[in-house]
Amino acid sequence: MATPLNALVHEAQASGTLAGLPERHLINGAFVPALSGALMGTLDPGTGQAFASFAAGDAADVDAAVTAAQAALTGPWRALTPAQRGRLLYRVAALIRANADRLAVAETLDSGKRLAEAIGDVAGAAATFDYYAGACDKHQGDSIPLGDGYLAYTVHEPVGVTAHIIPWNYPLSSAARGIAPALAAGCTVVAKPAEQTPLTALMLARLCMDAGMPPGVCNVVTGTGAQAGAALVRHPGVHHISFTGSVATGIDVMQGAAPHITRLVLELGGKSPVLVLADCDIDKAVDNVLGGIFENAGQICSAGSRLVIDRRIHADFVERLVARARAMTVGHGLRNADMGAVNSRAHLDKIAGYVDRARARGVAVLCGGRPTADPVTGRGWFYEPTILDGLAPDDEAVQQEIFGPVLCVQVFDDIDEAVALANGTDFGLVAGIFTRDFAAAHRLARQVDAGQVYINEYFAGGVSVPFGGNKRSGFGREKGMEALRSYSKLKSVAARI
Incomplete structure (x- = not known):
């Protein structure tokens, strides 16, 4: 039975932390330490003090996660029908709701935001998985009328291994916003949360595993942007990058992705x-x-x-x-x-x-x-x-x-x-x-x-309304059915019959 919210708040206020917070990467279905053995501390902005530690990953950890994600593309995950993927995502949404209080308190400690805001973010993450669960078997192609003697149609295929560089301001909701549509499209995931707020992305990945997701489909590597994030962006085994952050870092991400012609969705700054x-x-x-x-x-x-x-x-x-x-x-x-x-x-x-x-x-x-x-x-x-x-x-x-x-x-x-x-x-x-x-x-x-x-x-x-920027605010769109298209390759087939 889940611990009530008031008990979790009391625990966090009394001890400055929560027991059992994740401190390892989640790679290929298991929590594993950084290959170097290094750890980092995460700070509670409301106190300015460290309250948990986590794995300080680097290029070797990223490579292990991408390798697992590549292997999962051709494993049991590929054999699931879109409707089966949808049922799995519905289970993730249900588990988010079942663990909502713990997720919200952890998010508050990690990010500094108000508990009421964190509770709203958790509810939004669950709603995001619900939305894309329902979209899995509705992401369909078109039939193109070429006339007698021809058959032409389009097919949406998963783009492959997707990398998600998650910002510190909305750690859980931003993770869900990218991970859920990527999974709905049939992709596999390697996520790198911000080093300031690593915990709820790990907790979300654990819930994906608890829902029955095959090993390697959803991986999370923690660490700094310089050590882990840059390695993920530059990895040749990554087929799509979703990045949310500053304009300056977005430029670095574009440059890092360029040698491999890796697809990008960039959600950068605003002055709205x-x-x-x-x-x-x-x-x-x-x-x-x-x-x-x-x-x-x-x-x-x-x-x-x-x-x-x-x-x-x-x-x-x-x-x-x-x-x-x-x-x-x-x-x-x-x-x-x-x-x-x-x-x-x-x-x-x-x-x-x-x-x-x-x-x-x-x-x-x-x-x-x-x-x-x-x-x-x-x-x-x-x-x-x-x-x-x-x-x-x-x-x-x-x-x-x-x-x-x-x-x-x-x-x-x-x-x-x-x-x-x-x-x-x-x-x-x-x-x-x-x-x-x-x-x-x-x-x-x-x-x-x-x-x-x-x-x-x-x-x-x-979640159903596409979101993204123009000019230096980036390009591409998250949310809505547009996000599914972001994580898909469109194949056209034309046949003489």
Whole structure:
């Protein structure tokens, strides 16, 4: 019987950790140590202290995992029908739900996010496996009418061994987002979670094994990006790479994949605008703008980090935002304050650097703007909810992804200016639009250069809606049926009969 959530929280608060957390790679159906024997520590951002250790993998461990994944492609996994794969993925979803509390507490300790957010992420991971379980036997080709005497059709085949470089901000949900469709398409998997957040990817892979997945189908290698991630990207036995992370690392991934012509899906940075028109429902828009930037302490690629607002409502709207932001509490994720920790000391310093430089340039810091700590323990890596106002289009804080709880406010006087501001960065991941004018909203959605547009609800959609970026936000799409196509090779057959 699963341990209740409150008991797990008590254990973690009392001991600083959870018993039985995984500390080895999962390769070919078994937990195995790094071939070098090396271990690393993972830190709880809410305390700044190590709470678990894990295998520090390198190229040798990656090679073992890829070899296992290659062998599994021609084993029992290949013999499963799409419907059988679907039933297996449904079992994974059920096991995620059965272990949801433990997964959520581990995710909170590893990432620093609020427990409520981690619980939502676990539910999303289960929903992702459900969605692709149902899609397994519906990923079908086409019949092409060439006329009498010919038969032509297309077939979707698994691309092969897929590599998944998982980010630290959404460790479990990002893992599920890539692994589930890859498995649904019939591929095998080697995942490399971020060294800051290795645990829940290992726990997910264990649940895949418990569901009956053949050995070698789903493998997880832990370690640093330099030692394990780079080796995985450059491995000639990998046929597809899914990477979520920074633009700079994405460029390195592209270069590493190039010699082997390895397929790529890159979901990189964002500086997403939220366009708020004067006729909007202000209360609803304020709620969404706050959630869009302060959820997960702003550490979201698709965070609504720029408020692009009509001058006529700017003063009132920002006044409401500031009052709400000042009232927010911060604290360790297990206590469910309004906002949790940022992921690392280095990242906290990066966020603070952006705001300190903005303040030195004379930018108005309406609230926040300082590092802080857990009010109970005085420890951990926290940054105050921060709003910067009146920013110029070329300001560093507008143009660069801060990736923290910092909202940048830009003001427009007409729709053309709003569009220019929205499109005025090198990023194009998502955009939000708030207005009561449905026609205006859809005209703006056409004009904004973004991979996904939310209208009157930020973060609208779900696993069934394709997600990905334009410009320096990357290319390719995760989620939806588009993800299945990402993990498939299309074969055309034409015959004279």
